[in-house]
Amino acid sequence: xxxxxxxxxxxxxxxxxxxxxxxxxxxxxxxxxxxxxxxxxxxxxxxxxxxxxxxxxxxxxxxxxxxxxxxxxxxxxxxxxxxxxxxxxxxxxxxxxxxxxxxxxxxxxxxxxxxxxxxxxxxxxxxxxxxxxxxxxxxxxxxxxxxxxxxxxxxxxxxxxxxxxxxxxxxxxxxxxxxxxxxxxxxxxxxxxxxxxxxxxxxxxxxxxxxxxxxxxxxxxxxxxxxxxxxxxxxxxxxxxxxxxxxxxxxxxxxxxxxxxxxxxxxxxxxxxxxxxxxxxxxxxxxxxxxxxxxxxxxxxxxxxxxxxxxxxxxxxxxxxxxxxxxxxxxxxxxxxxxxxxxxx
Numbered sequence: 571x572x573x574x575x576x577x578x579x580x581x582x583x584x585x586x587x588x589x590x591x592x593x594x595x596x597x598x599x600x601x602x603x604x605x606x607x608x609x610x611x612x613x614x615x616x617x618x619x620x621x622x623x624x625x626x627x628x629x630x631x632x633x634x635x636x637x638x639x640x641x642x643x644x645x646x647x648x649x650x651x652x653x654x655x656x657x658x659x660x661x662x663x664x665x666x667x668x669x670x671x672x673x674x675x676x677x678x679x680x681x682x683x684x685x686x687x688x689x690x691x692x693x694x695x696x697x698x699x700x701x702x703x704x705x706x707x708x709x710x711x712x713x714x715x716x717x718x719x720x721x722x723x724x725x726x727x728x729x730x731x732x733x734x735x736x737x738x739x740x741x742x743x744x745x746x747x748x749x750x751x752x753x754x755x756x757x758x759x760x761x762x763x764x765x766x767x768x769x770x771x772x773x774x775x776x777x778x779x780x781x782x783x784x785x786x787x788x789x790x791x792x793x794x795x796x797x798x799x800x801x802x803x804x805x806x807x808x809x810x811x812x813x814x815x816x817x818x819x820x821x822x823x824x825x826x827x828x829x830x831x832x833x834x835x836x837x838x839x840x841x842x843x844x845x846x847x848x849x850x851x852x853x854x855x856x857x858x859x860x861x862x863x864x865x866x867x868x869x870x871x872x873x874x875x876x877x878x879x880x881x882x883x884x885x886x887x888x889x890x891x892x893x894x895x896x897x898x899x900x901x902x903x904x905x906x907x908x909x910x911x912x913x914x915x
Contacts (some may be wrong), residue, residue, distance in 0.1 A: 573618035573642060577702035581823050581845050589907045591618040591702070592900060593848070593884040598637045599656030600887040606645020607893035615900050619700070620701035622694035622758065623871035627685035630678060645680040648717040654690060657889050664720035671727075671734030677718055679745050679902055683707060688756055695757040703788050704803070705753040705761045709746035711767040711787055713905075715739070728779050743787050750791055760823070761795040761802045763788070770831060777812050785816060792821050803847055818843050826884065830855070833872050842877040846885025851853040858892045859896050868902040 571579070579585040592615055623650055634642035636658050642650045652659030657780045686706070690827065695703055716724050719735075743803060750761055765784070767773055773780065788804075789818050795802035804817065806828040817825060818840065825844055830851035837846070850856060855867055862890055882904035887896050 572700040573699060573724055574702045577618055577882070578759070578801075580882065582840055582880040585879040588902050590876075590881055590883045591679055592903065593617060593882060593886065594896075594900075595886040596889070597656060597886070597888040599889045600770065600891065600893075602656055604666045604887075604893045606899060608887070611897060611900065614897075615904070616887070618702055620698050621702060621704045621706055622691045622698065622756070624686050624694075624706045625690050625898065626682060627687070629685075630680040640885045644717070645678070645683070646718065647676060647678045648714075650717075654889070661720070663715045663776060664723065666723075669732065671719075671738060674734055674738045677738070679741065681745070683749055686752075686771070688752070691756045691758075692788050697712065703758045703761070705750075705758045705800075707753055707761075709750065709751050709763040710745065710765050710782060711742055711790060712740070712767070714742070715869060718898045723848075725775065726774060728783060743790070746787075747790055749796060750794045751798075754794055754800055756797045759801060761791070761800050762804065763802075763831070764805040766807040768806060768810045768831065769812060771809050771871055773812050774808070777816075778812060781816070788817070788822075789820050796821060805847075814840060814844075818850070826881065827852075829871070834870055838874050839874050842880060845882060846871075846875055847878050847882045848886075850885045852886055852888065852891065856885065856895050857892055857898075859892075859895055860898040861895075862900045865902050869906060874905045 573591070574805055576588045577590060577591045580591050581914055591647070593610060594617060596608065608657065630645040632645055634640060634651065636644070637652070637656055639652055639655050642659065644650065644654065646751060647665055649660040649663060651662050660889040665676050691706075719727065753761055783874075792802050801823040804825065805830055809831045811828045811832045814825070814837075819877045823845060824847040826847035826849060828849065828851070829846060830853070850871075851859075855864060859867070872881065883900065885896060885899050887893075889896050
């Protein structure tokens with residue numbers, strides 16, 4: 571079977587005879603430091619995910635390089651300061667400083683992202699039809715609000731919301747929904763969104779606040795995807811255990827989160843209910859784990875969560891990663907289905 575069918579079967583828990591699908595996330599840091607490892611990975615393993623080429627009639631104005639040392643201004647007008655090359659920096663001076671959100675008019679909603687040509691995207695999809703294709707947009711309302719307002723200020727706003735903040739939130743959500751609806755009209759297989767919700771041990775805000783502000787938005791994103799026959803994926807760093815049941819209830823198809831922060835044993839009750847879109851521990855195992863520890867970790871994830879699907883072999887090759895460990899991760903994922911998979915490569 572091709573990559574597209576392999577991923578679909580995995581998401582629908584009917585992958586009885588295929589290998590575990592694979593995806594590698596690579597930061598520029600890894601490209602600069604370990605190009606030979608990346609070449610070897612691409613030579614030895616099939617990557618099952620891709621995305622269409624996208625051409626825009628116009629693009630929002632940005633300044634700088636998000637991965638270079640210095641300053642970068644994003645599509646919304648937020649300025650990031652970066653002191654380490656190959657990774658993304660942080661916002662030090664939020665656009666909206668006043669407590670009543672009177673500066674919200676300084677934020678640029680990047681309507682230009684809607685200027686892509688659906689027919690051109692579909693033509694690109696048909697050229698890559700054997701792959702599982704992801705949309706070229708990724709709503710991130712909680713994170714973008716932090717970039718605009720500052721994290722501490724936003725947390726206070728969520729407890730006592732200024733009317734102008736609620737108005738801006740509605741405007742942002744409307745934009746994201748329009749963007750997802752347009753992408754849902756293309757021939758991609760899945761839409762996706764993201765927000766980093768977890769600290770090392772728990773959520774960054776209370777579940778009650780999450781339910782109040784963000785659950786309705788995520789419901790809309792998921793409903794848009796499913797209404798158009800698309801799967802939908804979400805990424806969130808940290809310990810997200812307390813929102814996982816909520817995301818399952820909303821119908822999320824695949825979730826990328828730090829499952830080793832949560833604890834694999836705590837995820838066992840969710841086996842067969844959602845696909846865990848990676849990942850392998852990038853805090854400890856990928857930088858400094860032994861081959862035996864890597865093997866044990868992957869075998870444990872497989873034994874606990876695989877049910878004719880429900881797992882995607884994904885990891886991030888980012889700052890501090892041991893390239894040998896990244897390679898070993900994909901070797902072991904291949905081995906766990908040895909003798910069962912139709913395509914061992």
